Amino acid sequence: xxxxxxxxxxKKAVESVLAQSYxxxxxxxxxxGSKDGSPQLVLDLTDERCxxxxxxxxxxxxxxxxxxxxxxxxxxxFLDSDDWWDETFLTEMVAFxxxxxxxxxxxxxxxxxxxxxxxxxxxxxxxYFNYAExxxxxxxxPVTSISVLMRKDVFEKVGGxxxxxxxxxxxxxxxxxxxxxxxxxxxxxxxxxxQNINPLHRMLGTLVQPENHFAxxxxxxxxxxxxxxxxxxxxxxVKITCLKQYYISPKYxxxxxxxxxxxxxxxxxxxxxxxxxxxxxxxxxxxxxxxKSVAWIKA
Numbered sequence: 001x002x003x004x005x006x007x008x009x010x011k012k013a014v015e016s017v018l019a020q021s022y023x024x025x026x027x028x029x030x031x032x033g034s035k036d037g038s039p040q041l042v043l044d045l046t047d048e049r050c051x052x053x054x055x056x057x058x059x060x061x062x063x064x065x066x067x068x069x070x071x072x073x074x075x076x077x078f079l080d081s082d083d084w085w086d087e088t089f090l091t092e093m094v095a096f097x098x099x100x101x102x103x104x105x106x107x108x109x110x111x112x113x114x115x116x117x118x119x120x121x122x123x124x125x126x127x128y129f130n131y132a133e134x135x136x137x138x139x140x141x142p143v144t145s146i147s148v149l150m151r152k153d154v155f156e157k158v159g160g161x162x163x164x165x166x167x168x169x170x171x172x173x174x175x176x177x178x179x180x181x182x183x184x185x186x187x188x189x190x191x192x193x194x195q196n197i198n199p200l201h202r203m204l205g206t207l208v209q210p211e212n213h214f215a216x217x218x219x220x221x222x223x224x225x226x227x228x229x230x231x232x233x234x235x236x237x238v239k240i241t242c243l244k245q246y247y248i249s250p251k252y253x254x255x256x257x258x259x260x261x262x263x264x265x266x267x268x269x270x271x272x273x274x275x276x277x278x279x280x281x282x283x284x285x286x287x288x289x290x291x292k293s294v295a296w297i298k299a
Contacts, residue, residue, distance in 0.1 A: 001017075001078075002081065020090045028071060030066045038081070085191050092190060109147070110191065120141040134231065152182070168213065169214065172221075
């Protein structure tokens with residue numbers, strides 16, 4: 001569990017681990033330089049199966065990697081400090097892993113919690129699945145950092161979380177895992193993805209430095225994706241969605257434009273999700289033309 005300034009939320013997250021019906025676990029909380037008293041709150045809650053480790057602020061990727069290095073078990077599960085698990089999460093996920101031994105990662109469905117409403121996030125049948133196809137058919141991510149169980153050796157084989165990336169770092173990892181091993185999905189919501197978060201306590205929706213965003217740091221995946229063209233499609237889909245915010249920002253416009261130019265958008269006209277991809281692109285192109293028109297008028 002990576003922890004950074006989550007006093008209003010971390011208690012519920014930790015208590016959901018303590019309440020697990022499956023008892024053979026260890027919780028490693030990696031405080032990533034919190035300044036709001038979050039670590040002490042965790043220490044007041046935990047028992048002998050829980051361990052706290054503190055480091056300077058390096059981001060969730062580095063914090064999770066630290067936790068994995070300290071972990072003694074063969075299986076890993078991740079839980080963000082503002083989300084929570086159902087009390088049977090570990091029991092059912094371990095049983096599911098036993099029944100699908102060929103997988104290197106197992107994911108379950110999860111609840112999407114926002115403004116007092118809860119809905120099931122993913123529509124996917126139980127069993128082994130193709131990550132790229134599942135992603136294309138769902139609006140929500142079929143694999144998240146709060147809904148997985150994975151083999152530690154698989155995590156280490158693919159290199160863990162990329163410590164340079166602080167936004168979409170989990171998507172980056174799932175792509176690499178999907179390219180190297182099978183995945184299995186349990187169609188039962190056992191985790192809750194909390195969207196009722198004060199913007200001051202989250203990074204989602206903020207413009208992190210380009211060097212820390214997946215959208216600007218995905219070129220290294222290209223050689224790996226040659227054997228799985230559909231993976232390239234979902235990577236480009238995520239990039240276009242994320243780059244839109246940067247494109248309309250005067251500070252990052254040119255960097256975003258350079259990244260967008262790398263995407264073979266014309267290849268995706270026949271895709272079922274083409275509208276999803278083209279709408280942001282139309283907006284960006286329109287803005288670009290307007291800027292040129294304004295510059296011409298001023299000249």
